[in-house]
Amino acid sequence: MTTGIRPEADPASPRTQGFNAVLKPPRLGTSLTLIPRLRRRRPRHVGRGMLWFAIIWLTVLVLAAVFADFIPGLPAPDEKIGTFAQRPDLSVGGLLGTDGIGRSNLSRIIYGARVSLTIAVVSTIIGLLVGVLVGVIGGYYRGVAESVANVIANCLSALPPLLLLLALVSAIGASLFGITIALGVVIADLYIRVSKGAVIGTTSREYVLAARALGAGDLRIIVKEILPNLVPVLAAIIPMAMAIMIVVEGSLSFLGYGIPAPTPSWGGMIAAGSDIMRQFPWVIAWPVITLFLTVLSFNAIGDYLSSRTDVREAKL
């Protein structure tokens, strides 16, 4: 069946058909990938269940803290409703028993949540603002700005955080304001490093170079190109940082530098309870459990987000 047509001219000839490589270029790199079509599953420590638990727990906690005043039957945190370290009973106030002075544990935990959560959120915001600002400027402009950012970050991290906090709190005063500022300063170091690293990684990419070449102003580039890339990185870090904030605030209260009595705080409750924990374990058990679950939840959410945004676990 000779067609008599010259191959090059024949539009139906394979030679003139569209070009798709018959043979896909082989994957370079790790040839250990199972086969090209199996998705490699990223190992996650946080299963679905854990994530849901974390979300539910935190929601309940926040709601309870915000609407504490409206919970029916809940006594005030400094109200004496019973005798010394009563066992838990079935009344709302006595659900978790009483502490060393006879106050409702449940109430104190809920009101303590206010303190912990407020501090965690506000200090995170402060830390974010300061840290991201310094980090982005340093990472974007490099040179002197970067050195300055480095020095600031190093100064903040050279000191053990607790000591720095103690000093700051002593200077500023152990009020809500003082503690949040102090915590914000301490955590800013983390944000500076993370955002500086992310910005440096992004600025070297081509689309930023392209935007610059097009004459886009720096501010525009930062807002439109760099910040969006920063968001996933931060999203993974923020819950973890909040967990740290809660723990550190607890440590401060434990040492006696936290919000002064009678405002309840988890750390303070744990400190007080540790004295009598041998005979009355439930007094210390509840704040410990609550604190643990809260921190666990934040960590779980942070873990989940970081595995979703491909941030390596070992990165700090």
Added chain:
Amino acid sequence: MKTTLRAIGSRLLYGIPVLIIVTLGAAALMGLMPGSPGQAILGDAATQEQVDAINEQLGYNQPFIQRYLEWAWNALHGDFGTTLFTQEPVTDVLMRRLAVTAELAGLALFIALVVAIPLAMLAALRAGKLLDRTLGLITSALLSIPSFVSVVIVSLIFVVWLSWFPATGWVPPSEGLGQNLYYAFLPALALSIYEGAFFYRVIRSDLTGTLREDFILVARAKGLPRSYILARHAMRPSMTSLVTVMGLALGRLLGGAVIVEYFFAVPGLGAEAVNAVSIKDMPMIQAIVTVCVVAYVLIFIVVDLAYAWIDPRVSVQ
């Protein structure tokens, strides 16, 4: 060798501005705090004249900068002054306390490493299987336990229930190593809980990544035994994260063991720092701050050098 020395030198140089800023900052902070040394020493019962006299004697009324420069000058000659608290030379107290904290930190790191590394290796070998997942959950939980809670729990288990170890106290090694370890074990254990979990996570994560690399397949194709591959091929590249994490942990432990020292009545640096801050013991605070910064810079240098040693592709610059 030359480049290494130069690298060390440049990093040390780099640490100087940090040191200056931090000590200045500390001094400034102290200045912000209410009260004066005179008040702290003499207490509330003293009269104003007595307080002023002490303050005059201590040079407290001089301008801030002058005080700072005097301190800095003395410090460079190794004289950190005397602590306001007990009138001892700061250097003596510092050394004593530092030794204690260092021992605690060392023990804690040791325990953490001894537990974390083998477990991480086991888990990485069986990534995704039961052991790995269980350990992952456990370490997540452990990482969520603040130190002041872990001291309570450790105490509960080993002191209250088992009565194996003493509740508080400290015996220096000079008075008997056995006794020393007896008192040191619980605080070290409490410290190692967090660090161990952290080490485990980082090492395991790095190991599983390394085990997916091609050269591991090559080693398996050579018919080398699994244990050999794990120890001699997989661990090496993962050492960089281990070193990083150890450096961070050491930094954390040296100054941050505050809660543990406080709870177990260990006479370490952290406890001293809390004390110093509460009575505004300036010389002590400045000395501790200096120690912390110097330690930080030194750890930083050692870690960088370790990177270059582990991974030949990294050059010390």
Added chain:
Amino acid sequence: MSARITTAAAPASEWLVNVEDLTLEIDAPQGTAHILRGVSMAVRRGETLGIVGESGSGKSMMLRAVLGLTPSGSRIEGRMSFDDQDLSTLKAEARRVMLGRRVGVVFQNPMTSLNPVRTIETQMGEAVRFHQKLSRRQARDLSIELLDQVGIPNAAKRLRDYPHQFSGGMRQRVMIAMALTCSPDLLIADEATTALDVTIQKGILDLLQQLQAERRMAMIIVSHDLSVVSGRTDNVIVMYGGRIVDRRPTAQLFEPPIHPYTHALMRAIPRLDMDARTRLPAMGGSPPSVFDPVLPAEEADARDRHRWSTISAAIEDPVELAVADVTAADFDTAETGTPVGGSEIASVGVLAAEQQAGIAEGGDVEVATGTLYEEIARADTSTEEGTR
């Protein structure tokens, strides 16, 4: 007549590697991946086998299954034997260790195949020190000798270097030397030249051939590139979608009836004399997915044939495949199906027609000389002249 797995008492057969009906499955989130679907093949001692196929066709996995290097969680069925020893009688670790000594493998990517934090000396020596208990000095001497053989200058000094101090081509030579340290009976080059510059490819391939001849090893060359395999191998296996679809002595690879897939692979190779704007032919559709259920051979062939046929606008008669029940012994008797005759030229599709047209216009044979198409051109020409 399939090769039987003999016991130790019986005389050694000529088959070094014998694989029968091998199936490999892995469970993935999307379902069960059937990576190998009943493949059978064999390698004689001292012979060179070429395995050709697209990425994902299963060629590497087949070898890995034999060597015991498949990912964890994979299920293997079928019989495999090495040097007349039934591999299923060995536990996984023991098997891997045994084969590690007797089979040398050179992998695809020289940039990632060496541990970056260990010296060449350690990595070259570790296998032979473990398997044959050589001392450090002995291993070192052996390594130097091998590195010399593969063409690494200044071998003694280079031993103390790290992988990143070698170029890609040099690293692959190091890999080859490393694979030979235990004097293996079989050398596998798994896409060994794919990641290398074309100019370096030839050198590496020549080296492999030379070494094989010197040591009388068997060799398996795996590639997606037909040109790598032809001319350097005794027999060829073509894999597609986890199955072996064509097997024959290499010399007969391009003899009609050409297998349509082989044909397609051939046509994808650009010729130097082609017009720069020539579009290489492509197959429409997409390759079979590993998650497709396993079909009996005839159905699978029919489905695949349809895809292969899209390479030509019009295909006259489908090519008759060799009978599906191919085994090791078939390499002796290369069954090529229908005899070649004048009218059968059309059965290989438009290529032959084009060639004919080209020849008719004159010049194709000369043009084709020295390229892969030479055989086809000659065959077509002689057919045209009726000498077959």
